[in-house]
Amino acid sequence: MPDYAEQLRGAELRVTRPRVAVLEAVHTRPHADTETIFGAVRTVLDGVSRQAVYDVLHAVTAAGLVRRIQPPGSVARYESRVGDNHHHVICRSCGAIADVDCAVGEAPCLTPSDDSGFLVDEAEVVYWGLCPDCSTSQTSRSNP
Numbered sequence: 001m002p003d004y005a006e007q008l009r010g011a012e013l014r015v016t017r018p019r020v021a022v023l024e025a026v027h028t029r030p031h032a033d034t035e036t037i038f039g040a041v042r043t044v045l046d047g048v049s050r051q052a053v054y055d056v057l058h059a060v061t062a063a064g065l066v067r068r069i070q071p072p073g074s075v076a077r078y079e080s081r082v083g084d085n086h087h088h089v090i091c092r093s094c095g096a097i098a099d100v101d102c103a104v105g106e107a108p109c110l111t112p113s114d115d116s117g118f119l120v121d122e123a124e125v126v127y128w129g130l131c132p133d134c135s136t137s138q139t140s141r142s143n144p
């Protein structure tokens with residue numbers, strides 16, 4: 001288990017129980033939404049407020065300890081895998097999300113044919129499809 005207190009100190013954030021609990025919730029539940037994280041934090045810190053969890057998520061995201069992603073059509077999700085420019089594959093049917101390593105290995109993954117003079121440092125790629133569960137159930141429905 002990572003040392004969450006050490007991570008917080010490294011980011012010059014004061015170590016508090018809600019912060020440690022949020023980091024642990026994000027780490028053990030990749031791509032969880034705010035509600036899921038709030039529920040998980042509540043099981044270890046009874047009485048923590050929703051606003052406190054929002055505030056902690058904001059602070060650890062701003063500090064770079066957690067990455068916030070918001071796929072089109074989805075609520076914001078959080079993950080502890082930061083700084084490696086990985087992408088996501090999302091199931092069109094059930095919304096399941098999985099990590100996809102950066103296709104090139106470093107950001108930006110895609111070079112625009114015309115960057116309009118911008119200094120591009122990131123390309124966010126979302127792969128869409130059907131997760132194994134959903135593709136299996138669709139195949140069995142169409143081929144009885």
Ligand SMILES: [Zn+2]
Pocket residue numbers: 091092093094095096130131132133134135
């Ligand atoms: Zn699915």
Ligand SMILES: [Zn+2]
Pocket residue numbers: 030031079081086087088098099
């Ligand atoms: Zn991810």
